[in-house]
Amino acid sequence: MQGVFQCNFVSPAHVSDLESYYRSKYPENYNPMKSLTLLSPPFCPYNATDPRWTMESCYPLNQETLEETCKNKYCVTVVKVLISRMPGGNLNQLLSICDSADEFECKFLFLVRDPRGIIPSSRAVGFYGDSDKVSLNGTQRFSRKICSATEANLDIIQSLKSVEKSARFMLLRYEDLAANPLKTLPSLLRFAGLSMDDSLTTWLDLASHLPETESEQKAALWRQDSQQGAERWRWKVKPGVISVIEENCKRVMNALGYKPVNGSHKIQSNLTLSLLEDDYEAIQWFKDTSTNVWE
Secondary structure, eight states: OHHHHTTOOOSHHHHHHHHIIIIISSOTTSOTTOOTGGGSTTSSSSOTTSTTOOGGGSOOOOHHHHHHHHHHHOSOOOOOOOGGGSGGGSSHHHHHHHHTOSSOOOOEEEEEOOHHHHHHHHHHTTSOOOSSTTTTHHHHHHHHHHHHHHHHHHHHHHHSOHHHHHHHEEEEEHHHHHHOHHHHHHHHHHHHTOOOOHHHHHHHHHHTSOOSSHHHHHHOTTOOOHHHHHTTHHHHSOHHHHHHHHHHHHHHHHHTTBOOOTTOHHHHHOTTSOOBOSSOHHHHTTTOSOOOOOO
């Protein structure tokens, strides 16, 4: 992690991993995760937007060129970290890495999501199962695990000094971003110290809305309506499952401003009713100077 922050890519194996993931994992006509940087000079003879560009014309990645380009052309490194895969499953290791080095300064965008959206989708892809369909024992255990981990990380953030919280952390609910990405974008860029960019704004607007024409659909199969995606659980998941999640996640849901449906299918399925509080406990930690521990 320290190596990535400092443009030191550690080993040829790391470079090989980047080559596989960003340049050859997906077919050429469907790869929203490709890196434009790794598909442009000095890694390829032409920019990825140049009609002369082909994947076959690009050069194999090598550690020296990667490190030189990273250090000389870019001043900000962005890393997506799945906290559950960090030692201890919390933020402490990341904070320790950032505090131990003078060569770089860290900021943390702490992204959270309604557990009612996370947990059923995790079950759908086989992260857990319910051996007892009545008690939903698997859902109970997984809900406690996920929400306990979020609580632990919220405790870590809340315990920081107010100045450190405001300077180094930004709390972002996935649902706020999905509902209005263009409204949320300026505050994200300000926090990161980056300027607005027309191409980024255009891409974000397209990426968060369904294709409007057949040609758009063929060109970008991955596009979806971001708000519909964030609220898909409301019409797909049975109220009994949602009740189990709410029971095991009530503390963290309250702190993050997620309103419970309390077993009401009518409230759950009525998409005109927002289940988000505008003003909630955790967001106040970044505004208040008090250090009271959340209950």
